[in-house]
Amino acid sequence: MRQPTAFTVLAAVLLLGGCGAGPRDAASTTPPPVPAPAVTTAPTRTGTAFNPTDIAWLQLTAAMTERLLPVLDLVPARTTDPVWRRTATEVATTRRADLDRARRLLADAAAPTTNPHEGHDMPGMVTAQELTALRAASGKPFLRLLAGHLRAHLAQSVRIAEAEQQSGVQPATLALAAAVVRTGTDELARLDHLPG
Template identity: 70%
Template sequence: MRIARPTALLLATLLATGCATNKRNDAADTAPPTTTPATAPPMITGPKPMGTTGAFSPTDIAWLQLTVAMAERLLPVLDLVPALTADAAWRHLAGPVGTTLRADLDQARRLLGDSGAPTTNPHEGHDMPGMVTAEELTALRSASGQPFLRLLAEHLRAHLTQSVRVAAAERANGVHPATTALAAAVVRDGTANLARLDRLDPPSTTAAPA
């Protein structure tokens, strides 16, 4: 079953976007929801890590970690496209999306390195909104033709929608210039790719998952 399980740092700014949990820890449950202004980074104890171009807030680091985790889940899906469909339109969509996603992933990893944050993935094993699960990837690998395209559209739409939402939260609440700039690019590119996906697979006609 897919659940949403964030780290504590995600709750302050990404909760409303769907990156939240139904089983938060006690500290998250008791935290006052309105004590931090919407434009301020989340409040935690301890110093802020420093990067080469300024301070990284907890929001910046949380978003970068989530961006890495989400990209790592979608890239194996996009890599299946050349082998599992001959549809030129879908190949022309998946190719540029994959290229952009790899560039964003590389930049997010570099920024995390600059921040001094731990290199371990805090979302390892989490099946959060917009992330393809191991079972779903297995189903994609076993499909072809139209069934594959239906699953591809479903997962690509979920990823793009969620990535735009959380990137918009980072753009509004983050403080590190290069990180918020990356978030703005993710919003721009993700919105454009959603429009391209809609032309190939309009939401109103998308078949329900089997």
């Protein structure tokens, strides 16, 4: 029996997650196509190779994080709740550090600087319409929206990081995936105890 390739595993996760070229449509029965990673096995300046799963995961992690940060930046102006403000600051600090690490690893892999997920909406990615709704809300309605988007982002981040752990090969990328799983799981547990 043939074992799935590293990219096949992450591609399946992305396909099930709904990464596609258009907006999410719950009524759609045909899953959207998954973009292929921009590079295959890539040697780095340090000599440690990245496989297609490493590259695809880093690119998707960067894209998802870039969509979440503007949401977290809204928190101070939309709620006075100190627990939510502190949580948003902590999550944003962690995600910015993860984004910096992902970008450095992509540079080390000589991966293209363009975002292959530009314009794609999938679980864990806040859409432009959702961001507009968040900007128009405040108080408890804002917190309900925020909690939903944050939970979706964290759950999807953990899910794809676990796929990277199973099929990636580059040690620094695997270490970042392990950190994403650990912090994301902790942050999901914290959400259960936040005021709503």
